[in-house]
Amino acid sequence: MVSFRSALVSDAGNLSHLAFESEQYLGYDTDYMRTFSDYYNVTEAFVRQHLVYIVEETGKMLGFWGLCETETIWELEFFYISPEYIGKGYGHNLWNNLMAECHKRGIVEFQLVTSPQSVQFYEKMGAEIIGQVESLIVKGRMIPQLKFSL
Secondary structure, three states: OEEEEEOOHHHHHHHHHHHHHHHHOOOOOHHHHHHHHHHOOOOHHHHHHOEEEEEEEOOEEEEEEEEEEOOOOEEEEEEEEOHHHOOOOHHHHHHHHHHHHHHHHOOOEEEEEOOHHHHHHHHHOOOEEEEEEEOOOOOOOEEEEEEEEO
């Protein structure tokens, strides 16, 4: 049975590993993935300071999301599904959990940046492209920036 829970500080390492595997699933090379690990490592501090939720089934971590508030906006910093569960509806379930938590907390809008391969999922969920930003991983590479309004 699928369940959701707040991440614990002790989950940080497993979350980083899951994010790495999920990003690697998109076909990036070793150099890209090494830099990805530097920038998109889920730290204990991130888990302590921000909203991070995990989807599990029979105790196995299948995916997670992490939402943080900056001075001006909310940002979806992490949204990852373990590769073996991509395309099986878990991303949609995880998105619904994100929406429920946003509604509960009065969050009416957030932004995210993502790889071009993932844009279709976010658009299907109702996000809209609002521009492009330079990738932290590959200098000069522009990636989509999206906004979601509840």
